[in-house]
Amino acid sequence: MAEIGPNTRLRVSPFYEATLAEGVTAFSPYNNMLMPVSYGNPQAEYDRLMNGVAQWDVSVQRQVEIKGPDAATLVQILSVRDLSNCVVGQGKYTPMCDHRGTLINDPVVLKLAEDHFWLSIGDNNIRMWARAIAAERGLMVSIEEPDVSPMAVQGPKAEDVVAHVFGDWVRDLKYFWFADAEINGIPLKIQRSGYSKQGGFELYLMDGGRGSDLWNIIREAGQSHGIGPGNPNPVERIESGLLSYGGDTDDATNPFEVRLGKYVDLDLDTSVVGIPALRQIKEQGVQRHQLGIVLDHQEPQPGHAIWYDVFKDGQLVGQMTNGGWSPRLQTVIGFVLVSNDVELGDRVTVQRNNTPEAATVCALPFF
Structure with a gap:
């Protein structure tokens, strides 16, 4: 198998080694990272999502972290949806536009604190956009890409798998709401979300050195439910x-x-x-x-x-x-x-x- 030399222009995810072990057969470059897009059996991957539970490496979905006294002000300036009633622990799907009214991204805005937000997006050009608008408006914020890498657990049996690992409290999470969690010393946030309509969660890994550990914990917990690897499914979406x-x-x-x-x-x-x-x-x-x-x-x-x-x-x-x-x-x-x-x-x-x-x-x- 040909090797990929990680560099700043094309990075691998914290789950890279785990996806190799799962038999990934194809990657696609996205957001300066490699995203698994096939494990060699599209029908089985579709069936798992529709009828069971699928495990996805979606760490290409990077976070734009906005912190500081003017963080809430900047996030609203960037968002054409009213976020004034968004509370800590809540996420909101939010279109973002340029000055022409043209859509430039559609992240989920996660409110971690009154002065701390993540824009959970697909394309990291929003980080540069946010920095430009913040400088233009003279706002007091820091804007960075944190060490946060999402894994999605999707499908009708996803809730049972995640609850088995973290507890039944995850069943009470409302859509796009999130909470802190930890397993075997691995810090993460759990959000009820994901790029499918089959239900599930995104686990925001907050220690890039523990990707394989987290992957294997979820994989083991899902064995009785027929868990298997997949990716955001183009047909289901x-x-x-x-x-x-x-x-x-x-x-x-x-x-x-x-x-x-x-x-x-x-x-x-x-x-x-x-x-x-x-x-x-x-x-x-x-x-x-x-x-x-x-x-x-x-x-x-x-x-x-x-x-x-x-x-x-x-x-x-x-x-x-x-x-x-x-x-x-x-x-x-x-x-x-x-x-x-x-x-x-x-x-x-x-x-x-x-x-x-x-x-x-x-x-x-x-x-």
């Missing part, structure tokens, strides 16, 4: 209607176009980055919307994460931003980002793999 920032968005996408309008509070102060632009967008009218699509072709096909043109009555109306074979629907499904004159039930054509394919537009989520 499409079936569940979960947005992928950067996958389903482009450099002009605003939150209203991708079903995030309910997380935008236009009454926030104009000091919040993006609010003036979002007010104008709302007043002028949103031009695109995100819908589902079902292709007529009902034979298994490889999925895709590149954009394909969508036509209605011969006119280009937008793009299909993702696609995959749905075991539950037994056909190819995906998302489209299309002009507002495309409506539910419309027949369209997708220029996919240089072949026109007939399809029907539908609502999201599929399930």
Whole structure:
């Protein structure tokens, strides 16, 4: 097996050795790190997530730590959702926009203390963005990437596994809420969250030297439930209607176009980055919307994460931003980002793999 030389441009996670032991067959570079994306049996990985419990290395989801007297002020300036009622121990899914009102990330904001927050995100460009805005506004904060690496435990049996390790108190955690925990001297935070709709938790490892230890503890606890490795499943996330920032968005996408309008509070102060632009967008009218699509072709096909043109009555109306074979629907499904004159039930054509394919537009989520 070829070796990977860790460096600052491409790091391995604290769970790297554990994923090798699990038989990982493919990685993808993400956020200057290697993310496991396959263990060689996609159907088994999907089945574990849907019917049992799956263990994911998602440490590529780095944290932007904001601390200091003006931390709460800065976090609100960066967030187009009102965070004034967020309390310690609570997380909130939060769109972040630039000055144009364009979506630049959608982290979960974790409030650790009145002056201490994590932005739990996929892309670390937000750390540079936060530093720039803090300097521009003259705010007293420190902004760093802490030694924090999430592991996800997902699936209908995930709660039983996590409760077996840490106690039944985890069953009382509300969605996006979190609490401190420790096992065998390993410090972590446990949050009810994860990039699936099958239920589960994210365990925020706070000692990068204990990755294999934590992995093996969870693995052992899950043996009776059929636990196995996996990764954020592209098919399940499409079936569940979960947005992928950067996958389903482009450099002009605003939150209203991708079903995030309910997380935008236009009454926030104009000091919040993006609010003036979002007010104008709302007043002028949103031009695109995100819908589902079902292709007529009902034979298994490889999925895709590149954009394909969508036509209605011969006119280009937008793009299909993702696609995959749905075991539950037994056909190819995906998302489209299309002009507002495309409506539910419309027949369209997708220029996919240089072949026109007939399809029907539908609502999201599929399930």
